[in-house]
Amino acid sequence: MGQIKLLQGNEACSEGALYAGCNFFAGYPITPSTEVAEYLARRLPLIGGAFLQMEDEIAAMAAVIGGALAGCKTLTATSGPGFSLKQENMGFAMLTEVPCVIVNVMRGGPSTGVPTGPGQSDIMQCKWGTHGDHPVICLTPAYVQEIFTETVRAFNLSEKYRTPVIIAFDEIVGHMRERIEIPDKGVLPVVDRTKPTCPPSEYLPYDDSKGDVPAMANFFEGYRYHVTGLNHGTDGFPVNASPRIHTDELRLMRKVEANKAEIIKYEEYLLADAEVAVFAYGVSGRSAKTAVEQARAEGIKAGLFRPLTIWPFPEQEVAALSARVRGIVVPELSLGQIIFEVDRCAKGRCKIEGIYRVDGDPITPAQILAKVKEVK
Amino acid sequence: MAFNYDQYIRGGKLPHIWCPGCTYGIVFKSILRVIDSMKLNRDDIAMVSGIGCASRLPGYVDFNTLHTTHGRALAFATGLKMAKPDKHVMVVSGDGDATAIGGNHFIHACRRNIDITVMVFNNFIYGMTGGQYSPTTPSGHLATTMPYGNVDPSFNIPELAKGAGASFVARGTAYHAAGLDRLIIEAIQHKGLSVVEIINACPTTHGRRNKFKSPTDMLLWMKDTFLPVAAFDKLPAEKTAGKFPMGVLYRKEGMPEYCETYYGMAERVRKQKEGRA
Ligand SMILES: Cc1ncc(C[n+]2csc(CCOP(=O)(O)OP(=O)(O)O)c2C)c(N)n1
Ligand code: SF4
Ligand SMILES: [Mg+2]
Numbered sequence: 096m097g098q099i100k101l102l103q104g105n106e107a108c109s110e111g112a113l114y115a116g117c118n119f120f121a122g123y124p125i126t127p128s129t130e131v132a133e134y135l136a137r138r139l140p141l142i143g144g145a146f147l148q149m150e151d152e153i154a155a156m157a158a159v160i161g162g163a164l165a166g167c168k169t170l171t172a173t174s175g176p177g178f179s180l181k182q183e184n185m186g187f188a189m190l191t192e193v194p195c196v197i198v199n200v201m202r203g204g205p206s207t208g209v210p211t212g213p214g215q216s217d218i219m220q221c222k223w224g225t226h227g228d229h230p231v232i233c234l235t236p237a238y239v240q241e242i243f244t245e246t247v248r249a250f251n252l253s254e255k256y257r258t259p260v261i262i263a264f265d266e267i268v269g270h271m272r273e274r275i276e277i278p279d280k281g282v283l284p285v286v287d288r289t290k291p292t293c294p295p296s297e298y299l300p301y302d303d304s305k306g307d308v309p310a311m312a313n314f315f316e317g318y319r320y321h322v323t324g325l326n327h328g329t330d331g332f333p334v335n336a337s338p339r340i341h342t343d344e345l346r347l348m349r350k351v352e353a354n355k356a357e358i359i360k361y362e363e364y365l366l367a368d369a370e371v372a373v374f375a376y377g378v379s380g381r382s383a384k385t386a387v388e389q390a391r392a393e394g395i396k397a398g399l400f401r402p403l404t405i406w407p408f409p410e411q412e413v414a415a416l417s418a419r420v421r422g423i424v425v426p427e428l429s430l431g432q433i434i435f436e437v438d439r440c441a442k443g444r445c446k447i448e449g450i451y452r453v454d455g456d457p458i459t460p461a462q463i464l465a466k467v468k469e470v471k
Numbered sequence: 472m473a474f475n476y477d478q479y480i481r482g483g484k485l486p487h488i489w490c491p492g493c494t495y496g497i498v499f500k501s502i503l504r505v506i507d508s509m510k511l512n513r514d515d516i517a518m519v520s521g522i523g524c525a526s527r528l529p530g531y532v533d534f535n536t537l538h539t540t541h542g543r544a545l546a547f548a549t550g551l552k553m554a555k556p557d558k559h560v561m562v563v564s565g566d567g568d569a570t571a572i573g574g575n576h577f578i579h580a581c582r583r584n585i586d587i588t589v590m591v592f593n594n595f596i597y598g599m600t601g602g603q604y605s606p607t608t609p610s611g612h613l614a615t616t617m618p619y620g621n622v623d624p625s626f627n628i629p630e631l632a633k634g635a636g637a638s639f640v641a642r643g644t645a646y647h648a649a650g651l652d653r654l655i656i657e658a659i660q661h662k663g664l665s666v667v668e669i670i671n672a673c674p675t676t677h678g679r680r681n682k683f684k685s686p687t688d689m690l691l692w693m694k695d696t697f698l699p700v701a702a703f704d705k706l707p708a709e710k711t712a713g714k715f716p717m718g719v720l721y722r723k724e725g726m727p728e729y730c731e732t733y734y735g736m737a738e739r740v741r742k743q744k745e746g747r748a
Binding site: 119121139140141143144145146147149150151153154155157158159160161162163164165166167169183184187314315316317319320321322323324325332333 | 481484513514515517519529530533534535536537538539540543546547548549550551552553554555558575576579733734736737738740741744
């Protein structure tokens with residue numbers, strides 16, 4: 096039957112993590128993400144899990160990778176400045192293929208910015224924050240229930256593809272309370288990493304001969320191997336100036352690229368006959384839904400495309416949409432970031448209009464409705 | 472019979488990257504002798520490092536090895552240890568790695584007194600990047616980024632560790648290799664955070680620029696400079712200038728160890744909760 100609860104988005108995130116089997120959290124307090132840590136500080140000891148408040152976000156990200164290598168399902172949560180600090184070690188987890196989940200409850204920025212206000216201006220940082228080419232999966236839930244289910248999905252994708260997964264939502268949905276249903280165990284799938292079946296002497300931690308996601312041995316289980324942030328061979332040891340670096344980097348990207356059909360998730364609302372579309376995620380997606388309903392009430396054929404996966408970007412879907420509608424309105428709590436992705440995929444097939452706001456308040460349905468009318 | 476180091480060295484991973492005359496090889500051998508003499512199960516050992524010449528060590532040894540980001544080894548190690556408190560987690564770090572970029576993690580690991588053995592290879596310089604000054608470069612020494620002599624005051628690593636709460640602090644040198652074995656054994660046996668500062672020589676980027684004619688000169692400097700702590704303590708104050716104690720410099724048994732305290736707390740609250748239910 097599940098359990099009905101009234102939870103904040105941040106708490107639902109913690110519940111989702113526990114549902115997915117998370118038994119290790121490391122973090123550093125920062126508004127507006129702190130409740131994720133506080134909730135897990137109460138819950139993890141009760142299940143014998145590890146909770147660590149580290150000395151900073153760099154350490155928290157490192158600890159989460161260490162915990163994951165020892166076989167735990169690990170989570171860290173942060174916001175703006177802390178997300179910046181995590182970047183180097185996030186790149187380490189991407190290259191070394193260590194599954195873990197990073198929550199970024201987005202606030203206004205840059206710098207200390209608006210700690211208590213919502214933002215969507217880290218969305219390109221989610222993709223490009225760490226240096227070098229790297230695969231990124233980033234999920235963008237907009238409702239408390241969705242934060243729960245997407246957190247479960249984040250862990251599953253992370254374990255399945257051996258890569259860190261980011262969940263990015265904003266202060267408003269992080270702090271908003273809504274009714275949610277926590278399903279019984281077994282209702283939602285829970286995925287665990289694939290472990291090697293070969294004897295340790297034959298184990299290659301980055302073996303790419305049987306597919307793009309190598310089996311992962313946990314530390315201390317008899318498979319003694321090497322993990323390094325240097326580019327490495329199939330045996331995990333550093334390689335320099337080798338064609339292997341090129342092919343392995345391509346494989347890392349392919350883990351995400353070739354599995355977009357599974358990873359990409361979105362909601363289409365009243366889009367079938369729409370002449371104007373709104374492309375919006377997170378809290379802006381919620382306003383957009385209302386705006387679309389208001390437009391429909393006025394006889395305007397508007398619809399909503401709301402990505403739950405923002406990275407990899409739903410390129411094909413946006414391209415197809417741009418061919419069917421007169422225009423796409425892109426409201427975002429930034430001065431224009433994700434609009435460039437929409438524009439890149441639309442390739443001039445329709446009008447693209449942004450609505451930008453960074454004053455600490457959300458974009459209202461009225462703002463979106465007005466823009467929809469302009470575009471129509 | 473000569474000690475068989477090969478049994479712990481990963482096949483095909485030698486030669487190592489260290490320069491001729493670098494003392495890291497001496498310490499490397501000491502660590503392998505120690506692990507062998509303690510009969511530790513190699514599946515139960517994680518060796519974690521940051522970035523630098525010293526931090527390349529884990530790549531050569533047949534344990535669970537983790538070569539992380541510059542300065543962050545202790546934070547990764549803390550994650551491993553919290554996940555598996557019954558395993559041996561050891562950290563190998565350079566002076567820059569441990570006390571400059573990783574200084575914050577270093578003091579906080581000491582404060583937590585988590586059961587990790589930290590070996591800081593102090594060669595008084597950033598070796599890997601070619602000889603820039605580190606937080607332990609002696610005053611007046613030349614470094615590529617102190618071409619007129621170092622004006623940056625330096626850390627005393629054992630004092631730093633002790634002040635931050637480490638419950639076992641020792642100093643050894645690459646010259647006094649036999650003594651070093653004993654210090655590392657004690658450090659691993661100690662329950663809690665143990666720091667062993669290991670004095671090393673980087674002839675390539677430090678010695679060469681600082682009037683050490685050869686790597687041997689640097690070892691002889693260690694011989695003259697570091698005295699067993701008992702001998703050092705007997706020196707009259709006016710004779711201690713330029714000398715440093717080595718050996719176990721500080722040890723406090725019975726200090727609460729972090730994982731034990733955390734999981735003890737977890738157990739207690741779980742039982743309380745079950746009792747109430
Ligand atoms: C974040 C970051 N900053 C700088 C570097 C460059 N770097 C690599 S090793 C090193 C210094 C290492 O010195 P130390 O820790 O003393 O080790 P040693 O090489 O002397 O053994 C530096 C600055 C890096 N790899 N990462
Ligand atoms: S540069 Fe210095 S520390 Fe690095 S290997 Fe050479 S001698 Fe050793
Ligand atoms: Mg050094």
